[in-house]
Amino acid sequence: MCYASAMTVQLTIPRPDDWHLHLRDGAMLKAVLPETARDFARAIIMPNLVPPVVTGDQAAAYRDRILAALPDDMTFEPLMTLYLTEDTDPADVAAAHASGLIKAVKLYPAGATTNSASGVSDFDKVRGVLETMADIGLPLCTHGEVTDSDIDIFDREAVFIDRVLDPIRKATPGLRVVMEHITTRNAADYVTSQDSDLGATITTHHLIINRNHLLVGGIKPHYYCLPVAKREEHRLALRAAATSGDKRFFLGTDSAPHTDPNKLSACGCAGCFTAPNTMPLLAHVFEEDSALDKLAGFASENGPAFYRLPVNSARLTLEKQDSPVIFPDQISTEEGLVTVFDPGFDVFWKVA
Numbered sequence: 001m002c003y004a005s006a007m008t009v010q011l012t013i014p015r016p017d018d019w020h021l022h023l024r025d026g027a028m029l030k031a032v033l034p035e036t037a038r039d040f041a042r043a044i045i046m047p048n049l050v051p052p053v054v055t056g057d058q059a060a061a062y063r064d065r066i067l068a069a070l071p072d073d074m075t076f077e078p079l080m081t082l083y084l085t086e087d088t089d090p091a092d093v094a095a096a097h098a099s100g101l102i103k104a105v106k107l108y109p110a111g112a113t114t115n116s117a118s119g120v121s122d123f124d125k126v127r128g129v130l131e132t133m134a135d136i137g138l139p140l141c142t143h144g145e146v147t148d149s150d151i152d153i154f155d156r157e158a159v160f161i162d163r164v165l166d167p168i169r170k171a172t173p174g175l176r177v178v179m180e181h182i183t184t185r186n187a188a189d190y191v192t193s194q195d196s197d198l199g200a201t202i203t204t205h206h207l208i209i210n211r212n213h214l215l216v217g218g219i220k221p222h223y224y225c226l227p228v229a230k231r232e233e234h235r236l237a238l239r240a241a242a243t244s245g246d247k248r249f250f251l252g253t254d255s256a257p258h259t260d261p262n263k264l265s266a267c268g269c270a271g272c273f274t275a276p277n278t279m280p281l282l283a284h285v286f287e288e289d290s291a292l293d294k295l296a297g298f299a300s301e302n303g304p305a306f307y308r309l310p311v312n313s314a315r316l317t318l319e320k321q322d323s324p325v326i327f328p329d330q331i332s333t334e335e336g337l338v339t340v341f342d343p344g345f346d347v348f349w350k351v352a
């Protein structure tokens with residue numbers, strides 16, 4: 001339920017969740033966690049640490065570190081995931097799911113993105129795990145890009161659907177899959193052509209930038225993320241999907257903090273840090289598309305429906321003011337400064 005008042009220009013929605021989040025570890029975790037916990041009740045926590053979160057024991061220890069890093073005056077529920085490797089033990093996955101510890105398993109094709117070296121190269125080797133997951137109803141989250149060197153980086157998502165995802169889904173009936181951070185019309189169309197066992201997260205930044213923002217007039221390292229932003233027609237397809245009200249699309253920010261030296265280097269890291277300003281940016285985007293009434297579905301309701309969890313009873317109010325809201329350019333961490341995603345336009349929404 002959401003309601004907007006023309007008088008106060010406020011929008012109140014159930015407290016949102018982030019269905020794809022990188023919190024990292026140690027000092028970085030401590031610095032970035034409050035940026036998410038301020039606005040979000042829960043998040044699916046990505047397991048691509050170094051070393052990755054592969055076993056149930058490792059996920060339990062990581063969850064404890066997250067909760068220990070949470071400021072006393074904040075509440076937040078980390079929804080843990082396991083990083084799928086070719087050696088993942090189906091029994092360990094089933095036990096971690098049965099205990100309520102994990103809510104998904106994450107598939108990284110080996111070499112596709114940050115800390116994905118331990119991911120999967122031979123998909124036949126994970127067949128047993130995927131069959132167990134289909135049996136127990138545990139969702140698979142996919143980083144949907146092939147890594148073949150002959151496939152252009154802008155085509156990697158579309159090729160992944162044809163060569164990897166669709167064959168996996170056909171071979172594993174009943175497997176529930178989330179296509180993470182989709183960036184193409186191909187992915188949005190694939191989702192809508194399938195049944196409700198398939199969902200997709202969409203990031204805030206992919207609703208705002210296309211590849212011109214990244215490359216025209218000089219390279220913008222803070223807009224570099226994976227999957228890389230695509231052509232404008234794809235951004236518009238994502239906007240249409242996110243604002244459509246279709247329950248299979250929900251928010252996963254993929255907020256992925258890297259320090260500025262790691263972004264602004266000859267070989268810069270991929271990732272946009274959107275946790276601090278995501279909800280105001282989404283209000284801007286949904287208002288621009290005359291779809292403010294769909295924001296609650298996208299950010300607060302569709303994700304819980306897919307993951308079979310209750311919608312949060314707490315609420316979040318967004319408020320539109322007359323002058324542009326000033327967001328911090330950077331946050332400081334003990335590892336260095338982390339730049340906050342700059343949408344490149346004035347934003348008048350803030351969290352009340």
Ligand SMILES: NC(=O)N[C@@H](CC(=O)O)C(=O)O
Pocket residue numbers: 022048113114143224225226227254256257270271272
């Ligand atoms: N999205 C990114 O560009 N980077 C993510 C990894 C990922 O989700 O691909 C990261 O961990 O930095």
